[in-house]
Amino acid sequence: MRQNLFHNTSIQTQLIKLGLVQQSNTSDIQSNIHKLITNIRWCAAREAQLIVLPELHNSLYFCQTENIKAFDISESIPGYSTRLFGKLAQELGIILILSLFERRTLGLYHNTAVVIERDGNIVGRYRKMHIPDDPAYYEKFYFAPGDLGFQPIQTSLGRLGILICWDQWYPEAARLMALSGADILIYPTAIGYESSDTDEEKRKQKNAWIISQQAHAIHNGLPSVTVNRVGHEYDSSGQTNGILFWGNSFVCGGQGEIIAQASDMQEENLIVDINFHRQEEIRRVWPFLRDRRIDAYENLTRRFID
Template sequence: MTNRQITVAALQLALPGPVAPNIEAVTELVEQAATKGAQIILPPELFEGPYFCQVEEEELFANAHPTTSHPSVLAMQNLAKKLNVAIPTSFFERDGHHYYNTLAMIGPDGQIMGQYRKSHIPDGPGYEEKYYFRPGNTGFKVWDVFGTRIGVGVCWDQWYPECARAMALMGAEVLFYPTAIGSEPYDQDLDTSRMWTRAMQGHAVSNCMPVIAANRIGHEGDAHFYGHSFISDEWGDLTQIFGAEETGVLVQTLDLDRAAKHRAGMGFFRDRRPHLYGRLTEDI
């Protein structure tokens, strides 16, 4: 019997804007990934334009759109249907008077399977997202696509083991994280890329499932985005990884049944003690 498999891709590229060239550049890489057999293709976070959260400017709220009319979502819907691929699509959403950092899960028929609003919103020099985004109100989400169930967190979510474990408990077999992360304005010598990678490798190890992360590269204003997009297997080993400057696609075929066997054998879900974890939900 042939093991269940899924082929995934992570995109890495510079996204300096404006909107149309950014979407065109992402489209080119999605098409490239599809020709290599990728079924689920992950672009970076907020790829519609430059990472605008470095500054607090009222005018920038005009860049947000409702899910069904956002240019990134519309472009990826057309592309997904054309190529028969799934594309988790990060974008700046406006819902009435509310604004979110949102992920539209676009299926291979080009339809929106659902959306996830980023739960963890950072606030610090160069990453002033709380000015623009409300904390997500959707809860964590998983979706069934191409014979597996996937979970998608967005950028800052990737630092939280609770997010990864929640998606795993909801049945996810593969975790995806679109990202926009780079230099820290308060300390130009601080390179968090190794921490960033290890945090998600830890999710792979603790949940015994592959993890895919897609980041942008290049200079935008005072920020330098450090790339290091990767695909990890269920042991947390990096099977595909970019450095800080490459533009392109990472593609990997994942053995889902092998991961499931490893997950069962390790017993991490068998040996959980939820009644001891109440402190995790106490805000004190």
Template sequence: MSEPSPEVVLGLIQMSCVEEPRRNVEKAVEKARQAASDGAQIVCLQELFPSLYFCQTNDPKFFDLAEPVPGPTSELLGKLAKELGVAIVASLFERDGRDYYNTACVLDADGSFLGKYRKVHIPDDPRNYYSELFYFKPGNLGIKPFATKFAKVGVQVCWDQWFPEGARSLALQGAEIIFYPTAIGWQVVGQEELGKAEYQAWETVQRGHAISNTVFVAATNRTGREDHLNFWGGSFVADPLGRVLKRASHDREENLIVPVDLKTLAEVRKDWPFLTCRRTEEYSL
């Protein structure tokens, strides 16, 4: 296999969803085609993109949305990835026997299924409409990067973004870009100033992961109102200095097409060798 190019073009698909999964998948496929046409080489879809964010309530009927991974949707995306010559990061509701997970899979540009990551940190916050522990078991596959045709990528899912350990683990294993498929927003009825602060914290913590691990970070969020939540969009890509290279709007669907130069990683690490200066022998509790 030839060496990847130092420049990689990311395509983040920020979209709203409806109740019918088929329509959401069709929309995602259409938007992925457009992103590839615009030059994207790695396409990332938002968290649980085939459905509405059903975790606002505890209702057993939503378990019917789950599917095996690999399964029908990942196979469809694998064929699409091969057709377009792109890698795809996709977040799905996984059923594995009697267990259910919030799972992201990675499809390479030849259509191959590189593997999957199961969301490790599961929010249990029904008061704020994030009642995920009712639906998902915590991930049990570990945290590891995937070597796509274009770059070595890591994946964390939404709530994982608030914890530094996943990003650090991926960076130490050679990840160059960390993707965060996300579903997060403001409460429709809530304190406006608090909501603004939460949004700023959300972006800031991920930019911090980019800096402290000298990696690119790409967060893909959904947009639109669903029941009690108004998803704030704001998908973005940050470089290893924490600079936002491009940011999507809050209130509309958007394909964010962002070229990143992987040579930047080595250049920044010469000046800021955070990963090699760690003192793990001093970190024990």
């Protein structure tokens, strides 16, 4: 019988305390930011070292419609938000992951995650690579695809493999982060139910969303963190009844086990301990990277194999 090698005490332990902020937003950006700051302080008071915010956390999810005026809320990086949250990170001695509507230059915008170190400085950014264009998620109107690749961001706590929302459906993105040395996968997210879907369809969508990220964790032997917004946001065009963001922010370990999960209807902050070094323990027993047939995968770069 094969020996059970999990929980090998010879492998180093590095416990990291995470903070996840799951909140609802309104059209009042300053009110949203004030709430974010309150929630960040709540997490820091409970010794969170790394705090993750949802996708596009300063505002409503404006991508439900195509509206040129929405570009007015974009901002440069560095800019207002990175200065504001940078001062907060320095004060609290925490690492913060922001999700911003980046104005790169005139007429060029990105959906961008920014990592703020404990000294308040920017140490890296990731621009969302996969851009959706679905009913109520018209992101291609606003965002150019990312051009920074799938590169983990080095911090004082480890290498953060940050991806954003629609990226979470693509195994290639998670795998490339893992192959580049990520210690953890992190997904700021804004996803929910479109009003016309049936209850059965809604259950299928949410279950698929959770399972997909558990699979990324398993395939790569890495913990995975997903932070979603929650609550109903109206569709100003009147074409739909808006999006009910389904919350359920969660953390799973490298075997796909769910360590903590927020509710589906309530604002909630989670404090979660994870072990960045457990990936070594898992990969010794499940050596998926060792057994990959890299000599036989050339067709993965094709759109379709005819």
